Amino acid sequence: MNSVKIVAAMCLLSGGAYAVDVPIEGTVQSRCTIDTDTPGVYGNPNAYTLTTAAADGGVMPITRFDVTLADAYYAKVTHPDSFSAAPTANATVTFTGSTEVSSVGDAAMSGYEAAKTTFGNSTQFDLTESGSVWLKTTSVATNGGDKAFPSGTYRSIVVAECIAK
Amino acid sequence: MSSSLFPLYPIQGTDINGVFYRYTAVKDPNDPYTVSIQNEAADRSGYIFRSTDDWSGGSGGTIQKYVPVPYSPVGDWGDGNIEQVGVGEVQDPVVLYSYRFDPDRLQQQELPEIPAVPVYDALADGYVTASLEPTDRELYENDDEVNQKDTEEEDDGRLEKALAAQENALTLAGSLTQNALVRAMNVATNLNTYYAANIPGGAYRETVVLKDKNIPDNRRALRSLGQQKLHTEMVEEQYR
Numbered sequence: 228m229n230s231v232k233i234v235a236a237m238c239l240l241s242g243g244a245y246a247v248d249v250p251i252e253g254t255v256q257s258r259c260t261i262d263t264d265t266p267g268v269y270g271n272p273n274a275y276t277l278t279t280a281a282a283d284g285g286v287m288p289i290t291r292f293d294v295t296l297a298d299a300y301y302a303k304v305t306h307p308d309s310f311s312a313a314p315t316a317n318a319t320v321t322f323t324g325s326t327e328v329s330s331v332g333d334a335a336m337s338g339y340e341a342a343k344t345t346f347g348n349s350t351q352f353d354l355t356e357s358g359s360v361w362l363k364t365t366s367v368a369t370n371g372g373d374k375a376f377p378s379g380t381y382r383s384i385v386v387a388e389c390i391a392k
Numbered sequence: 393m394s395s396s397l398f399p400l401y402p403i404q405g406t407d408i409n410g411v412f413y414r415y416t417a418v419k420d421p422n423d424p425y426t427v428s429i430q431n432e433a434a435d436r437s438g439y440i441f442r443s444t445d446d447w448s449g450g451s452g453g454t455i456q457k458y459v460p461v462p463y464s465p466v467g468d469w470g471d472g473n474i475e476q477v478g479v480g481e482v483q484d485p486v487v488l489y490s491y492r493f494d495p496d497r498l499q500q501q502e503l504p505e506i507p508a509v510p511v512y513d514a515l516a517d518g519y520v521t522a523s524l525e526p527t528d529r530e531l532y533e534n535d536d537e538v539n540q541k542d543t544e545e546e547d548d549g550r551l552e553k554a555l556a557a558q559e560n561a562l563t564l565a566g567s568l569t570q571n572a573l574v575r576a577m578n579v580a581t582n583l584n585t586y587y588a589a590n591i592p593g594g595a596y597r598e599t600v601v602l603k604d605k606n607i608p609d610n611r612r613a614l615r616s617l618g619q620q621k622l623h624t625e626m627v628e629e630q631y632r
Contacts, residue, residue: 330414330454334427337417337450361456 258296259354259389264361265289267385269368274375277368287363289329290387297357301390305349306366307383314379319371322383324364326350332359351390362387405497407463410490414456417447419480424448426477429487432470440469447480458490466491 267288269277279285292302306324327350328340335356344351354360364385370376411429419425430442443459474485514520 328453330456332455332457334417334445334447334450334455337447337453340453341451359456 258294259300259302259391260293261387261389262291262293263288264291265363267364267366269366269381269383271376275370275373277376277381279364279366287329287365288385289361289363290385291359291361292352292354292387292389293359294354294357294389298353298355299392300354301392302352302354302360302362303349303388303390304351304362304364305347305386305388306364307385308348309383310368310381311384312380312382314377314381319374321369321371322348322366323369324348324366326362326364328352329361329363331361336360403466403493405494406466406491407494408461408466408469408489408491409463410458410460411441411443412456412458412488412490413443413486414454415474415485416454416483417445417452417480418483419447419450419452419478421449421451423479424477425452425480427480427482428475428477429472430475431472434468434470436470440464441472448478452480463492 265286265288267279268286269279270281270284270286271277272283276283277285279287281287290304292300294300304326306322306326308322310320325345327343328336331337331339333356336358339352339354339360342353350362352360352362366383366385368381368383411431413429415427417425417427425447426444427447428442428444430439432438433440441459441461443457445455445457472487474482474487476482
């Protein structure tokens with residue numbers, strides 16, 4: 228009878244061991260933010276061209292990049308290659324464009340324009356300084372065969388990205 | 393070195409807490425060039441704000457910058473200027489100040505005393521009331537006619553008097569004498585009238601005739617007097 232009790236007590240003691248999961252959380256603050264400074268507007272200098280050039284009645288979209296950590300990010304801006312909204316789908320529209328520095332928040336950023344790289348529709352800037360930089364984008368859409376664009380609203384999108392080095 | 397001034401106007405209760413500026417620096421990448429946006433202290437003790445951009449080694453460009461500063465009264469801020477050192481040019485500069493305004497710190501300005509202005513009461517003005525008199529044309533015309541008649545009559549009288557001046561001299565003297573005589577005659581006549589008055593008189597005889605020879609006493613009155621006497625005696629009794 229006594230031996231049975233001892234075995235039972237040993238079984239109870241061995242079942243009391245347990246484990247606890249301790250969580251670890253952390254928040255990474257963004258050190259590169261992107262804001263739309265000025266939305267773009269297409270001008271219509273002729274029936275078959277839409278352009279953001281101010282001389283043609285357009286407004287160039289301006290994107291602001293704020294970087295709090297120097298030499299840690301690239302600013303990549305891609306001008307559109309299609310309409311996101313248009314009265315009718317038209318595969319003959321040719322898109323061109325470019326992106327350049329509009330203004331800088333520090334004189335040390337004056338070299339950004341000269342150091343930028345272009346590939347495809349994208350333009351990339353090396354953000355070597357902390358601070359703000361404003362990038363403006365030109366977009367020109369030309370209808371094929373110099374045909375007039377159908378009337379309606381045309382919309383396209385400039386994609387701005389902050390890419391960590 | 394070159395600089396351009398821009399004034400900053402002091403406004404009571406205003407504190408500046410930041411400066412935003414934007415300009416385009418045009419320069420050759422090989423040239424040294426610095427641009428300073430600055431404000432002198434109002435007491436000329438130095439600069440209360442100064443932000444310098446060194447464009448040396450760069451190709452220039454447009455810069456826009458916001459520089460926060462501790463809140464400081466705008467009265468402490470003197471005129472601002474853009475100072476350039478080196479070879480280059482500043483184009484399209486814009487300098488803006490952010491501020492807060494506290495209306496409670498506005499000093500009340502003393503208002504000048506308002507001078508007492510006499511109130512003109514038109515109804516108390518004699519000229520006005522005179523001008524408000526009824527202006528009936530007929531009245532004026534009647535007045536004019538009367539005046540004209542009077543004037544004519546006066547003229548006629550004067551003329552007659554002038555023509556009869558010589559004759560009237562003796563006539564007036566004679567009339568005075570006659571008047572005196574007539575007046576004396578009248579006085580005599582009046583007196584004689586009173587003296588000659590004859591009052592008809594004689595004896596005025598009694599014409600009243602009493603029919604009854606005996607007039608009896610009023611007994612009721614006697615009775616009333618007896619009651620009155622008794623009452624008086626009773627009243628006087630109580631004071632004895």
